[in-house]
Amino acid sequence: MRTFLSIVQILLSIVLMAVVMLQPRKQGRGGIFGGATLADPTANQWSRFTGLSKITVVICALFMVNSLVLLIL
Numbered sequence: 001m002r003t004f005l006s007i008v009q010i011l012l013s014i015v016l017m018a019v020v021m022l023q024p025r026k027q028g029r030g031g032i033f034g035g036a037t038l039a040d041p042t043a044n045q046w047s048r049f050t051g052l053s054k055i056t057v058v059i060c061a062l063f064m065v066n067s068l069v070l071l072i073l
Contacts, residue, residue, distance in 0.1 A: 002073050005066060012063045019056045 049057070 002070070005070050005073070009063070009066050009070060012059060012066060016056070016059045016063055019052065019059060023052055023056065
């Protein structure tokens with residue numbers, strides 16, 4: 001089981017790197033430093049993401065869950 005999860009972890013890391021590298025650059029946003037503010041706090045934040053950003057979030061979540069499972073085993 002541990003070997004299978006380790007292989008899945010390697011595959012997830014490769015896919016995550018590829019998806020991050022495929023994303024376009026957004027200059028002047030500064031979202032990582034808090035520069036991107038919310039114009040409407042009641043708006044659905046998930047709908048503002050592009051398809052590639054949604055895939056990145058899902059793969060990142062799978063990567064983190066798999067990392068925790070590997071840590072526990």
